[in-house]
Amino acid sequence: MKVRPLAAAVAIAAAGTPLTALAQSSVTLYGEIDTGIQYLTHAGTNGGSQLGMSTGSRQPTFFGIRATEDLGGNTNAVVNLSSVFNSNDGSQFIPGVEFSNEAYVGLSNPTYGTLTAGRHFSVLFDNTIIYDASYFAKYSVFSDNFIPAENFxxxxxxxxxxxxxxxxxxxxLYKFGGVAGDNKAGRVIEASLKYASGGFMASATYSGSNGGAGMSSGRDTRAAIGAKYSFSGFTISGGYENISGSLQLSPAGCTYFGGVGYQVSSALNLNAEVYRYDYRGSNASATGYVGSASYYLSKRTSLYLLAGYVDNRGAANFGLNPYTTTGVGQGQLGVTAGILHLF
Incomplete structure (x- = not known):
């Protein structure tokens, strides 16, 4: 929904500034709330199963504030503040971080592009989620560390x-390390190139991260490609990533995925996906299978069923949730039923 910045308008009016200065400005409050019930096998160190409430299983639960101001010459000032939270108990997703999703300010122009500064989604994230058939569900390509949690x-x-x-x-994207005497510590450099035409889209992305203070020589390097094609209600997508470097945010190796989505009707959407992670220099691997169904009660509210299974071999211990692990060499099955509302 659109909300006029009334408080700001009153303050400017009191200062004698014409209100017409705000004619091309806007503030938008937006977000998503996703809550479900999840059953998960091998959820603990004792191998036991778990039944409980889950937040952000189909889509992340968050709220945000987006603001724009027309500066003239087709240039806008842009601001985005958004925070992920746990809808099942109201707590912060990342304790102590007020705006854990994004927090940035910048300038945008249709001719020259958009330049922003602050906290962003990584370029690797931007150019992976658009090819993920499950589109950022907890059971998805993110489960196999295609993007480590540290790099979201x-x-x-x-x-x-x-x-x-x-x-x-x-x-x-360029991240400043900010460590005195070691400009490489914590530095991140990312770049991508994307092509889109009709129902086809493809991207190539590079992401390089240095370790923090005292470990700046360590590096995680990822090179990824992804593509998708949409036609007659179907979307076929896939991607590949090579992981190298000594930082080991996830083991050196490669991961790849493929999926298909089908819009059965205006109310029903189905998705299926397979992903695999192969370690380099060993027989360890993780293979995941994910399926989902979403039924739209309205344009903003949907019911969903999400199911997945990950088969870990050798030293692999990936969990279905990208923020968790399971026992080494142990498989994990998960099923979540929930409701998602957009605002």
């Missing part, structure tokens, strides 16, 4: 998104 968001960063020219666009 990037603090202290500058991000640039180019305009699209003849179907081609680019994205760059």
């Amino acid at each position: 968001w990037v603090d202290n960063s500058i991000k640039y998104k180019s305009p699209e020219i003849a179907g081609v666009s680019g994205e760059l």
